[in-house]
Amino acid sequence: MNTSPTKPPPAPKTKPASLPDVEDGDSFGQGSAVDEHTGFPTDIASLTPAQLYELNLGLFNESLPDRPLIDEIAPISELRAEYENGSPSFVQQISWLEGQGFHSIRRTRGDGDCFYRSTAFAFVERLIHAPNPDSSVQHALSTLEATLPMLKEVGFEKLVYDDFYEALVSLVQNVLTPDDIGMKLNPVRLLEAFQKPEISNSIVVYLRLVTSAQIRLSPFDFRDFLFHPETAEQMDPTLFCEHFVEATGKEADHVQMTALCRALRLNVDVAYLDGRRNDAVDFVQFREAKDQTKPLVLLYRPGHYDILVGGR
């Protein structure tokens, strides 16, 4: 797996792979050691990953059950405020991120699609702000086009993937080419598109299919990392992909993230905001772009991904 040499990610089994699947409005606090008064754990370091996951999911979904699929950017101080009555280590880690220039976050709904949705959004948003949009868009389109033979090769039906592919490609094309009402894609319209379930979910599914195709077509790269998230049994690539990549609402873990970055040639940094240290935040790095492209940055909290805005 291609990760930062200085900060090797934990082995696949110690991370959210061992966590249950994410669903909207999941049970907050079930089995968690939470303070009855504040709803926060008294000692975050003592929590199991599953408990941390539940704590966070509760925070996302209890406070805002109708969170949009993806939201406006918000100052990172708002996120910090949510932890101020509870976990000092989360607060310190958020302040550290702010000190690194990450001034805002863009939240996604905790529906199991958050990694794919965040990545897709950041991918298109980057094109809108590209210094040389012509070449960036052309590069993105050719990368996307190159995934079609992969999808075909692993046996997905064209009638299935065409619509999903078109949803993303038409957005990318719209960065340069006005659509039928004469408008180019801008940040406001990008957000609108990603908030429409039909477009947004189509793009998520397309990313899932690309991820699956990458894993199936290069089994030697991934087969040692394909574990059932609950039983920890090693799985056959096809079975793994059917159940934990293509199936709706299934969280992405390190394997899926690596595969997607490789297929779309992305550089992605994931900041691990997990309360396990208070002096800094660990970044897991995915480096699959051919050049030194600045990475897209996601914020991970146990069980969930958002987009981190700003940076070093």
Next chain:
Amino acid sequence: MDARLRRVNKEIADCKNDKTSNIKIDLIDDSPFHLKGSFPGPEGTPYQGGTFEVDIVIPESYPFQPVKMKFITKVYHPNISSASGAICLDILKDAWSPVLTLKSTLISLQSLLCSPEPNDPQDAEVAKHYTTSKSSFDDTAVYWTQIYAGGPGPQGKKGKGTTMGKEPRDEIAIAGLERAHVEQFEALGFERSKVIDVLRRLNYRGPNVAKLSEDRVVEELLK
């Protein structure tokens, strides 16, 4: 045209053009979102020779949410409710993926007929029958296929002089019981329908017969 309608139209057209699979999808009324699927029972199973119809409802958020399917044709199978046709299959629930189509899902139902999973049953009584006595289960499934799905009936058991089609439905065979067992308790003065109901619930089949005393059965019959 919205995504759901575009996708469903493509799927229906694809199924019509596919001459190699024997999966059929038809409209039930004017709506493209309420359909009827059908397929032949798989060869080499008790369902062979039957045609099985499935009620298909396409939800609002299809293909991001699973299609709703249940059997219209009554099926004797551990993972299908013998009463309602409800189906226990992971891809219709949490393992659904938008790559699945109506056709591929119907093919999965056909495969389900080949490989029952009695440990994850939809119909607990049928599952018990399956695990207690496979041969008796098979006989019952063949009989259901014959009377509900137009199957050929048991091979080599014909020749009684009457054609099966004219005979009244055999409630004992439908319940997967043996005539001698039912008659044994009828002889004690209980109504046939009551005897069938109790013996079916007690799973009075195969090695279980020896485990259930006559008194135990009578006790149930008297309740």
